């Protein structure tokens with residue numbers, strides 16, 4: 622429930638937090654806000670768009686570190702119930718590299734069904750009592766003294782103390798507020814698909830692998846039921862948007878998806894009670910392998926920061942700049958890591 626303000630003889634609702642976007646960043650921050658008993662509302666696109674059958678879109682591969690975050694969100698089954706395969710090591714064309722190891726053995730990553738994963742997070746958020754507004758386009762975001770006002774295409778006005786933007790590549794708040802951003806790479810294009818392999822020997826030969834050839838990178842994620850997701854990334858000019866050579870004889874299950882993945886980061890991911898999270902704050906190509914992890918981490922961090930401000934544990938300015946420094950540092954560290962990998966090839970990130 623939102624708080625109610627009395628203005629003259631009119632009553633208006635004021636939320637603690639407006640969340641934009643029901644992706645992994647938006648839903649993680651929503652669950653965390655609700656765990657902190659903040660009043661929040663999520664403005665989302667059409668949720669029925671998540672109704673893809675299992676294993677009908679390319680999988681996304683998640684780092685084992687995501688398990689801990691899912692436990693924090695009471696969404697501990699979200700990974701296993703949407704698993705399409707697991708891996709403990711990655712083949713680079715010559716050698717296998719383990720993800721890591723501790724006293725319990727090798728770490729395990731998971732190729733997840735992304736729409737299913739998002740649906741699982743959404744149902745956890747609903748079980749905490751998430752309010753949603755769907756089918757409304759955000760037209761403006763304005764600040765008014767201590768409040769932020771979101772105006773939508775239907776003339777609806779929604780008021781809150783804070784905003785968390787998890788709108789992904791749409792980057793709604795960054796665009797509407799005209800926040801400056803920096804490109805950290807030349808144009809990079811990524812295309813991906815899901816293939817079905819009927820030949821048993823061919824399937825058995827596929828390994829979770831990350832390999833470079835020329836100006837391209839290829840990520841292969843073999844899955845259960847004789848499927849394999851592939852993702853290619855290129856800075857080259859002459860690209861052919863097709864499955865990788867090794868899978869040209871397999872049948873394509875999903876249409877090939879093409880994305881511009883130039884590395885880019887908003888110069889301010891926190892500005893005056895507005896937090897940008899996940900891809901809405903900064904975007905790297907999928908070879909960073911941690912887009913989902915970063916979206917969940919930043920969503921949780923933003924929600925915890927807001928809860929700390931409400932409980933007067935932190936001052937608004939210090940807490941906001943802490944978030945800003947953390948996100949920028951993590952992003953820049955990843956850029957240096959990727960540049961190091963790419964420097965070894967003709968890639969020029």
Ligand SMILES: Cc1cc2nc3c(=O)[nH]c(=O)nc-3n(C[C@H](O)[C@H](O)[C@H](O)COP(=O)(O)OP(=O)(O)OC[C@H]3O[C@@H](n4cnc5c(N)ncnc54)[C@H](O)[C@@H]3O)c2cc1C
Pocket residue numbers: 641642643644645646647664665666667680681682683684758759787788789790791792793811812813852878880898899900901907910911912913914916
């Ligand atoms: C081809 C490809 C492969 C990838 N593979 C991997 C991988 O293997 N592992 C990995 O960790 N990451 C991978 N990533 C990256 C990962 O998908 C993203 O980093 C991650 O999903 C970002 O989450 P997000 O919540 O910030 O954004 P999204 O998941 O994009 O969510 C944004 C949400 O906001 C909603 N929205 C947008 N505009 C509006 C609006 N105006 N109003 C309301 N709602 C709005 C959208 O509908 C969506 O629900 C891959 C990306 C691509 C493109």
